[in-house]
Amino acid sequence: MWAAVVLAVVAALATVWSGAGPPVPGAIALTVFVGATLAWVSGRGDATFVGLIAVLMLIAAGVVAPARLFAGLGDETVWLLIAAFVLAAGIGATGLPARVALALCARARTVRQLFHLVAAVLVLTAFALPATAGRAALVLPVFVALAASIQERVTVVRALSLLFPTVVLLSAMATLTGAGAHLITSQLLAGTAGGGISYVRWLVLGLPFALICSHLATEGLLRTMTDREERRAPLVRVRDDSAASGEPVAEAAEAGAKAGSRGEAMREVEPRRPARPVGPGRRGRLGRPVGSGWLRRLGRDQARAGAVLLVVVVLWCTEALHGIPPAVTALAGAVMITAPRWGTIGISAALDAVPWSLLLFMVTTTVLGGALASSGAADWLTSLVFPAAASPGMVLVTVVVVSAASHLMLQSRSARSSVLVPLVIPLASTAGLQPAALAFASTAAAGFCHTTVASAKPLALFAQSGGGPVFDERDLLRLSAWLGPVTAAVTVGCALTIWPWLGLPLR
Numbered sequence: 001m002w003a004a005v006v007l008a009v010v011a012a013l014a015t016v017w018s019g020a021g022p023p024v025p026g027a028i029a030l031t032v033f034v035g036a037t038l039a040w041v042s043g044r045g046d047a048t049f050v051g052l053i054a055v056l057m058l059i060a061a062g063v064v065a066p067a068r069l070f071a072g073l074g075d076e077t078v079w080l081l082i083a084a085f086v087l088a089a090g091i092g093a094t095g096l097p098a099r100v101a102l103a104l105c106a107r108a109r110t111v112r113q114l115f116h117l118v119a120a121v122l123v124l125t126a127f128a129l130p131a132t133a134g135r136a137a138l139v140l141p142v143f144v145a146l147a148a149s150i151q152e153r154v155t156v157v158r159a160l161s162l163l164f165p166t167v168v169l170l171s172a173m174a175t176l177t178g179a180g181a182h183l184i185t186s187q188l189l190a191g192t193a194g195g196g197i198s199y200v201r202w203l204v205l206g207l208p209f210a211l212i213c214s215h216l217a218t219e220g221l222l223r224t225m226t227d228r229e230e231r232r233a234p235l236v237r238v239r240d241d242s243a244a245s246g247e248p249v250a251e252a253a254e255a256g257a258k259a260g261s262r263g264e265a266m267r268e269v270e271p272r273r274p275a276r277p278v279g280p281g282r283r284g285r286l287g288r289p290v291g292s293g294w295l296r297r298l299g300r301d302q303a304r305a306g307a308v309l310l311v312v313v314v315l316w317c318t319e320a321l322h323g324i325p326p327a328v329t330a331l332a333g334a335v336m337i338t339a340p341r342w343g344t345i346g347i348s349a350a351l352d353a354v355p356w357s358l359l360l361f362m363v364t365t366t367v368l369g370g371a372l373a374s375s376g377a378a379d380w381l382t383s384l385v386f387p388a389a390a391s392p393g394m395v396l397v398t399v400v401v402v403s404a405a406s407h408l409m410l411q412s413r414s415a416r417s418s419v420l421v422p423l424v425i426p427l428a429s430t431a432g433l434q435p436a437a438l439a440f441a442s443t444a445a446a447g448f449c450h451t452t453v454a455s456a457k458p459l460a461l462f463a464q465s466g467g468g469p470v471f472d473e474r475d476l477l478r479l480s481a482w483l484g485p486v487t488a489a490v491t492v493g494c495a496l497t498i499w500p501w502l503g504l505p506l507r
Contacts, residue, residue, distance in 0.1 A: 025063045027377070030372065032368070100121070114146075114235065158475070171214045173209050180413070185440070337350070404491075445487065453473060
């Protein structure tokens with residue numbers, strides 16, 4: 001790794017002294033950027049530590065003022081993410097998301113209905129949790145409960161184990177807080193292109209993309225991992241003995257919610273007793289009979305958590321009417337969810353769930369991206385890679401394909417955006433495209449990371465879930481062979497048709 005870094009430094013300095021490169025500040029910024037990228041690609045060092053070292057080098061060289069780093073810590077998006085994680089900790093501690101998920105999935109009558117209901121529920125979880133790893137840990141007990149109820153249908157369980165992480169990753173694009181990479185993109189746009197993307201605008205643009213990709217992936221998994229008879233066969237209605245004791249299955253999910261709010265891996269969660277079919281004459285829906293324990297009315301904490309989440313999301317979506325910034329709304333919700341005697345979690349426990357390392361990583365990558373733009377390094381690099389005669393269509397397709405394939409080198413979604421977006425923004429200006437449109441397309445395509453178990457934390461979590469037969473590396477390779485091109489095609493299609501219609505023109 002360090003040999004590669006040294007070679008990058010030598011090559012950059014040689015370019016500077018040859019007179020053919022960018023100005024000296026730009027060459028320094030580009031050298032630091034390349035070195036940081038190589039360190040991130042190697043995966044041997046902590047990403048946040050590498051980012052901090054890179055920023056300190058830029059400050060020492062005089063390329064970046066120290067005030068820019070300190071100002072980044074007080075940015076609105078940083079506070080938005082802090083408050084969102086506190087909210088997620090309070091909501092997850094009640095087991096509400098998993099309980100709602102189980103209730104909706106119980107309405108399925110066939111395997112196809114079950115899979116598409118699961119996909120729809122997973123898209124909704126993007127509003128409750130601001131990280132894919134946390135969402136995966138939150139819904140893992142839901143998968144374990146569903147797998148236990150259809151354990152005799154091995155192929156369905158294997159497909160279901162891959163469905164959960166696949167949709168968790170694809171549906172993150174639905175909201176600005178769905179992944180840290182989204183906030184990095186918005187920050188970089190605000191710092192270099194004159195304006196970021198608000199929560200409402202991201203929701204309007206990202207939700208259709210998330211729904212299309214999630215349900216296309218769901219249908220593709222059904223067709224490639226199950227046969228026609230399996231998809232059409234009715235689900236056997238099951239009864240769990242815990243219902244008779246009045247103890248809801250959602251209690252098992254609460255453990256996953258708490259672990260997910262901390263970003264920790266969930267251990268295997270087993271139902272208290274094995275589920276058993278009611279009988280051959282009562283085929284139909286999956287789940288307990290109506291009126292059993294887990295479908296009784298919500299508890300006090302769950303009702304309060306649901307009310308706070310509903311109010312926060314409504315205020316986020318109506319910002320244009322009342323003018324309250326999303327970060328202030330999220331902060332108010334975080335205060336409510338942690339209020340003594342009324343909230344669902346203590347403020348100390350909720351703050352423990354905040355990924356402070358991710359926040360520092362966001363700030364450092366934003367400073368690094370801003371240095372590339374302000375020093376002229378990004379303009380010089382993009383003009384070198386793409387000639388001025390490159391067509392806008394070729395630029396769009398190239399950016400989307402490179403972004404979708406970038407997970408093979410950079411496993412962190414945030415790292416992918418921090419490397420790609422600073423280069424995409426000046427490239428868009430050179431090609432006559434809207435920087436926000438091209439950066440949004442790059443971020444959407446970079447959400448594809450399904451090739452190996454190591455490509456994303458949700459995949460690793462479900463591969464080791466122990467909830468029955470699960471997918472393996474061969475299943476992932478078969479999935480990525482068709483899902484990668486589909487995701488890229490949907491991204492290009494949205495950039496050319498849907499997003500311009502929704503207010504984000506490509507040119």
